[in-house]
Amino acid sequence: MKEQSNLSRRRFLTNAAAAGAIGMIGANVLVSCAEKQKTVELNLPPLLDQAPDGKPLKAGVIGCGGRGSGAALDFLKAGPNLSIHALGDVFRDRIDDCRNKLKNEANQEVADENIFVGFDAFQKVIDSGVDVVILATPPHFRPEHFEAAVQARKHVFMEKPVAVDPVGIRQVLATSKKADSLGLKIVTGTQRRHQRDYIEVYKQIANGAIGDIVGANCYWNQSKLWHRNPNADWSEMEYMIRDWVNWLWLSGDHIVEQHIHNIDVIHWFTGKYPTRAVGFGSRQRRVTGDQFDNFSVDFVFDNGMHNHSMCRQINGCANNVSEFVMGTKGSSNCQNTIWDAAGAELFKYPYPLDASGQPERNVTISPYVQEHIDLVTCIRQNIPVNEAESTAMTNLVAIMGRVSAYTGKEVTLDEIMNSDLKLGPSTYVMGDVGIVGVSQVPVAGEAADPNA
Numbered sequence: 001m002k003e004q005s006n007l008s009r010r011r012f013l014t015n016a017a018a019a020g021a022i023g024m025i026g027a028n029v030l031v032s033c034a035e036k037q038k039t040v041e042l043n044l045p046p047l048l049d050q051a052p053d054g055k056p057l058k059a060g061v062i063g064c065g066g067r068g069s070g071a072a073l074d075f076l077k078a079g080p081n082l083s084i085h086a087l088g089d090v091f092r093d094r095i096d097d098c099r100n101k102l103k104n105e106a107n108q109e110v111a112d113e114n115i116f117v118g119f120d121a122f123q124k125v126i127d128s129g130v131d132v133v134i135l136a137t138p139p140h141f142r143p144e145h146f147e148a149a150v151q152a153r154k155h156v157f158m159e160k161p162v163a164v165d166p167v168g169i170r171q172v173l174a175t176s177k178k179a180d181s182l183g184l185k186i187v188t189g190t191q192r193r194h195q196r197d198y199i200e201v202y203k204q205i206a207n208g209a210i211g212d213i214v215g216a217n218c219y220w221n222q223s224k225l226w227h228r229n230p231n232a233d234w235s236e237m238e239y240m241i242r243d244w245v246n247w248l249w250l251s252g253d254h255i256v257e258q259h260i261h262n263i264d265v266i267h268w269f270t271g272k273y274p275t276r277a278v279g280f281g282s283r284q285r286r287v288t289g290d291q292f293d294n295f296s297v298d299f300v301f302d303n304g305m306h307n308h309s310m311c312r313q314i315n316g317c318a319n320n321v322s323e324f325v326m327g328t329k330g331s332s333n334c335q336n337t338i339w340d341a342a343g344a345e346l347f348k349y350p351y352p353l354d355a356s357g358q359p360e361r362n363v364t365i366s367p368y369v370q371e372h373i374d375l376v377t378c379i380r381q382n383i384p385v386n387e388a389e390s391t392a393m394t395n396l397v398a399i400m401g402r403v404s405a406y407t408g409k410e411v412t413l414d415e416i417m418n419s420d421l422k423l424g425p426s427t428y429v430m431g432d433v434g435i436v437g438v439s440q441v442p443v444a445g446e447a448a449d450p451n452a
Contacts, residue, residue, distance in 0.1 A: 051380065053380075060087070060132070063088075072134060074369045079377075085128060086124075088115075088117070122141070139164050143169075143171040155184050157187050157372065160189040160190055160260050166399065167422040176392065187378075188391040192264070196370070197335050201349065202269060205269055205327070210326075210331060217323070218259075223319070227243055236435065245289075280408065281444075406444065
């Protein structure tokens with residue numbers, strides 16, 4: 001497939017389809033501009049242990065794999081009068097697995113007439129009489145599904161990332177504005193923004209605990225994720241979707257699909273997005289697909305601050321999933337501890353105690369459930385919440401880092417915002433689509449000079 005294999009910087013960054021200046025994109029309701037003042041109204045979610053009772057809310061799940069099934073169960077745990085009404089996926093076996101989990105773990109039955117299979121299943125779920133749509137397909141499909149859900153005036157929980165390319169990002173940003181105009185509630189899967197230890201540290205740093213943030217680091221280094229080997233009974237499309245975390249057009253590569261969590265924490269704590277990136281990466285041991293398995297990116301902000309971002313999915317290496325911010329008066333790991341400039345501990349999050357009186361490193365409510373508690377609370381109490389824009393902007397930053405690593409070039413946020421890059425086939429058929437045989441792993445330094 002020509003579009004997949006031509007990874008020159010020219011292709012990523014020219015023939016722009018401008019979507020508006022970066023400076024016009026405002027912070028979302030849960031993000032504070034902490035750099036402007038030290039005593040701020042943070043507009044954080046209520047953080048209830050359970051959403052308040054109210055009118056019954058029926059949810060439909062689009063994408064019934066592991067994350068979709070998990071999100072469905074988390075939604076049911078969020079409060080009273082909640083149900084899963086419809087399920088949709090391109091594969092019937094994934095629906096059956098999800099359906100069985102709902103029955104066995106939550107005593108929740110989904111009627112046969114509300115089961116939808118195929119590439120058009122998303123629209124059938126949306127039209128089935130649901131109030132809330134849970135979007136959990138591979139990320140490539142998210143922009144179209146989000147737009148359809150908002151067009152139908154449905155509240156949305158959507159997993160991260162929200163797109164794999166700049167064209168998709170602009171679609172999500174436009175849909176987010178539409179959701180605001182309709183008063184819809186949108187929560188995304190950046191669960192650290194709903195995790196109580198992170199939130200407590202964020203509040204203190206937003207109000208000056210470490211002074212001005214002047215540097216940051218974020219990491220998601222772990223062993224390899226799963227993969228699927230080709231199966232003679234599968235078409236090319238079926239194989240790629242079943243192996244989706246290893247294909248660029250479906251996942252966005254792991255800097256976008258997974259490391260977005262850590263990058264987003266830095267944007268949340270600083271209230272800023274970087275304006276340019278220089279990165280590198282490679283493919284060392286990944287066995288399927290066309291992605292890298294390691295990235296290292298230097299993100300630079302307009303005030304000169306740097307965030308070093310590092311992610312890796314390789315067995316047998318040092319692992320680290322964390323964030324760190326350095327301020328003029330101290331530092332923090334963002335999750336549970338703040339230190340002064342000399343390294344003395346200023347704050348430690350008070351975790352619940354176990355039976356022996358020792359702190360357990362967990363929070364009272366799982367952030368995966370808290371996301372849904374917050375969504376349902378905002379729906380029932382008519383509290384504005386729309387995380388689509390902030391997640392899309394972090395998503396765009398991660399794409400900027402990916403493009404820089406793939407090409408070996410410096411990439412700016414303006415360039416990537418205005419890029420016409422669109423990944424994947426133009427039509428979806430469960431057959432052979434000409435990608436696997438021609439897709440190539442990027443080679444940095446071979447990109448054409450964009451000014452030539």
